[in-house]
Amino acid sequence: MTKKRKEKEPQHEREPGKSILPFSRVQKIIKADKELPIVARDATFLISLATEEFIKRLSEACQKLAEREKRTTVQQKDVASVVRRADEFMFLEEIIAFQRTEPPQKRKPKALQDAESQSEPTMLDKFVTRGEEITPADVVMDEDGTMYAG
Template sequence: MDHLPADNQQSITNNQGPLPDAEEDEEADVFHNVGQGLTGRYREIMIQYWQELINEIESTNEPGSQFQDDFKSHSLPLARIKKVMKTDEEVRMISGEAPVLFAKACEIFITELTMRAWCVAEENKRRTLQKQDIADALQKSDMFDFLIDIVPRNVQ
């Protein structure tokens, strides 16, 4: 294949049809888990949230970026995060950046979970989130299976 001119390489096929473009496959896979368990506009809202978040994170280090201070200001207390990290006996020292990174990761996790619970509440024509909305949102996607022992399936 290396001996073909670049413009002819695009038309090469295998038994299943044209060879997929590596970038297209990568882009499609990036948001595979994001829309899991969601349909219609809820899926689009979640994908848009993640696209904007990724753009924000990528531009954080650019000089003059409006998001430059996002990692410095967070709504979760770093001392508490550090304390939780130290509950692991194998953790002896924690760098200054680690709690900041964990705080941002927790904020993103909480936001996504809230958005998914909001989708469930809205599907049930309610405006107030309930415990069951969170449980139902977690059940719709297998990426939250790690919470199966923590969040009961049927909340009363």
């Protein structure tokens, strides 16, 4: 027996005159650009609305592509395909990679990770053992607590 999924309603509806995006966060992002000395409150609001519209269009296009491929989850490859094919998103082409050149590395079981880490010397081991044995008598501590091998 299959369960039918209920259509989810949007969780956030925009009230007239307000944006879904936090005003202070949008303002911080705008202020990060040092070339803009002051940005009016109305301009920040309009940038916020434009950002909402951009996110809405991109996500809807990605969702339609996933649905065409009979999937309910939007994947990175959907975003990359939309960016490559739709003119309005072409400016993102350099930012969003179409395909990974190599598959992501799979995690090894913890037992194998521990065995490998024991067989290879750590960075500290390489630093401390430079072919000569350092005894506690060779270590000198400075006034501020810094240790030196003497």
